[in-house]
Amino acid sequence: MLQNRLTTLMSVGLIGYAMAVLFLFSGAPDLAFTQFTVETVLVVIAVALLPFFGKQSLQTPQLAWPVRTLVALIAGAGTFLLLLTMLGAPEHSELKVWFSENALTQANGHNVVNVILVDFRALDTLGEIAVVAFSLLAALPLLKGLYTSEHRHAEGSLFIARAMKPLYILMLFAAAWILLRGHNDPGGGFIGGLTAATASSLVALTQSPQLAIKLLPLRPIKMAMVGLVLALGAGFIGLLTNTVFMAHSGNGIFSTVMLFDVGVFLVVWGSFSGFVIHLLSPVTPLKPLQAEEERQ
Amino acid sequence: MSLWLILVISVTVSAGVWLLLSRDLFRIMMGLAVLSMAVNTLVFYAGRPGSIIAPVIESGHQVLSTDAANPLSQALVLTAIVIGFALLCFSLVLAAMVSYKKQSANLQILQESEPQSAADSKHSKPPIMETE
Numbered sequence: 381m382l383q384n385r386l387t388t389l390m391s392v393g394l395i396g397y398a399m400a401v402l403f404l405f406s407g408a409p410d411l412a413f414t415q416f417t418v419e420t421v422l423v424v425i426a427v428a429l430l431p432f433f434g435k436q437s438l439q440t441p442q443l444a445w446p447v448r449t450l451v452a453l454i455a456g457a458g459t460f461l462l463l464l465t466m467l468g469a470p471e472h473s474e475l476k477v478w479f480s481e482n483a484l485t486q487a488n489g490h491n492v493v494n495v496i497l498v499d500f501r502a503l504d505t506l507g508e509i510a511v512v513a514f515s516l517l518a519a520l521p522l523l524k525g526l527y528t529s530e531h532r533h534a535e536g537s538l539f540i541a542r543a544m545k546p547l548y549i550l551m552l553f554a555a556a557w558i559l560l561r562g563h564n565d566p567g568g569g570f571i572g573g574l575t576a577a578t579a580s581s582l583v584a585l586t587q588s589p590q591l592a593i594k595l596l597p598l599r600p601i602k603m604a605m606v607g608l609v610l611a612l613g614a615g616f617i618g619l620l621t622n623t624v625f626m627a628h629s630g631n632g633i634f635s636t637v638m639l640f641d642v643g644v645f646l647v648v649w650g651s652f653s654g655f656v657i658h659l660l661s662p663v664t665p666l667k668p669l670q671a672e673e674e675r676q
Numbered sequence: 677m678s679l680w681l682i683l684v685i686s687v688t689v690s691a692g693v694w695l696l697l698s699r700d701l702f703r704i705m706m707g708l709a710v711l712s713m714a715v716n717t718l719v720f721y722a723g724r725p726g727s728i729i730a731p732v733i734e735s736g737h738q739v740l741s742t743d744a745a746n747p748l749s750q751a752l753v754l755t756a757i758v759i760g761f762a763l764l765c766f767s768l769v770l771a772a773m774v775s776y777k778k779q780s781a782n783l784q785i786l787q788e789s790e791p792q793s794a795a796d797s798k799h800s801k802p803p804i805m806e807t808e
Contacts, residue, residue: 385702388695392706395688399713402684406725407745414754418761422709425765432772433702433781448697456690459714463682463721471724475748480740483747484733492731492740492747493754501751508755515762519769566730570758648758655765 385430393423409566410493413558417574421652424581428659488631490564497568498640502626505640506611509647513604516651520601523658540586548595551579559645560638569641573648580653589661592653600654607646614640681721688714701771701781708767712760716753723749 396419404412479492479500489495497505555576562568584592593599598606614636618627628636692714695707723746731747733740740747775781778789 385700388703388706392709395691395710396713399717402681402717403720405728406720407727407729407731408720408725408750408753409730411720411750411754411757414757418757422761422764426705426768429768429772430702432776433700434775434779448694451697452690452694455693456686459689459718460682460686463685463718466722467678467682473746476723476746479747480731480733480742480744481738483740484738490733490735492733492744493750496747496751497754505755508759511759512762515766519766522769522773525773565732570754574758651762652765655769659769 385433386427389423389426389430393419396422408493410491410568410571413566413571414574417571417578420578421574421581421656424585425655425659428656487628487637488563488635489637491562491566491568493566494562494568494641497570498563498637498644499628502615502628502640505644506615506626509611509644510608512651513608513647516601516604516654519655520658523655544583544586548579548583551582552576555579555645555649559641562641563637569644570648573645574652576645576649577652577656580649581656584653584657584660589657592657593661596653598650600650600657603650604647604654605650607643607648607650609643610646611640611643614643678726681717681725685714685717685721688717699783701775701783701786704783705764705768705771709764712756712764716756716760719756720749720753 396415400412400415400419403409403415479496482500483489483492483495487495487499489499555572558567558575559569559572560567562572580592580596583595596603614628615626617636617639618629619625621627621629628640630636630638688710692707692709692711695703695710698704698707725745727743727745729741729744731740731744731750771781774786778786780786
């Protein structure tokens with residue numbers, strides 16, 4: 381069952397989409413949009429990496445399947461019991477009430493999820509986007525070591541090739557709109573950035589990764605670092621004007637909140653489009669592996 | 677509704693663990709993806725969903741209506757999705773690099789090609805592939 385890696389990947393993608401639908405019907409549009417875009421970019425990245433895993437040997441000695449199944453079932457049953465216990469425990473809604481009451485009065489935002497992310501818990505988000513940016517930074521030397529001789533990009537669909545550029549611009553506009561409306565409606569820097577990364581992946585897949593880089597405002601890793609600096613800068617403005625790091629000031633589009641969210645947007649866009657573009661482009665090879673083996 | 681949701685999360689955890697116990701490196705990475713999805717849903721579930729109204733304060737109101745969904749668990753899960761994805765990307769690239777260098781994604785072969793310490797060298801098989 382599911383011997384094929386591509387089938388496994390597609391199934392995982394489907395599980396992700398199913399989770400997104402679940403979020404969508406549980407009153408969490410922000411989560412649903414994030415999950416949809418993340419799943420799309422994940423499938424693109426994993427497919428681009430598939431050739432490097434080599435041929436799958438069907439004689440792979442597996443862990444004895446009864447043991448494997450038993451362990452998996454125990455894990456599932458444990459989760460089931462844990463969740464049942466959680467269901468029985470009383471709900472503590474003090475925090476929910478606090479955030480619900482203070483989101484608009486103290487932080488001037490209607491979308492409570494976004495307000496928590498960029499205002500109340502902004503320091504946490506800053507650390508988190510730093511991890512996202514550094515994951516690309518850490519992967520870059522590894523990506524340089526992966527070498528492919530063949531150009532891998534889809535050819536054939538004239539329609540997609542023609543429609544690519546307008547579609548790219550449209551998607552970037554959508555991403556910017558999602559970013560700007562994020563504070564008061566579902567949206568925000570994370571979702572906007574992921575949408576923009578999807579747009580970049582589209583160009584890299586249908587045309588060429590080089591064109592995708594050319595259409596970016598900066599090189600991916602630079603963009604991620606600029607975003608990080610912007611988010612940090614938003615924090616320092618708060619330190620200078622209100623003597624507290626990350627104390628936000630201003631209103632609407634011209635506020636440190638928006639500056640921070642733009643930073644998040646750039647980090648997410650730069651990092652994930654960086655992964656896709658570097659994976660799809662045959663980077664300047666260090667040396668092909670075959671030649672190395674022949675020498676030995 | 678909530679019992680079904682619990683069941684779905686548990687089955688997803690089972691599927692993720694089952695994939696994690698595979699010998700194929702790519703499968704293991706997919707298991708990581710499925711397991712992180714399951715845990716995200718678990719955290720989301722801890723916020724007691726049940727409302728289909730997004731936690732957005734309606735214009736004209738000062739506070740969020742009590743019918744709306746819990747915003748806190750959503751904010752936590754949103755960052756968890758993105759950070760989990762970034763780490764998954766890095767792990768995928770790392771795994772691809774390792775299997776490419778060793779020309780195998782089989783965990784057993786990868787384990788055997790590890791340089792061995794003196795203590796356990798007599799118990800395990802000799803390396804079948806020399807490191808560079």
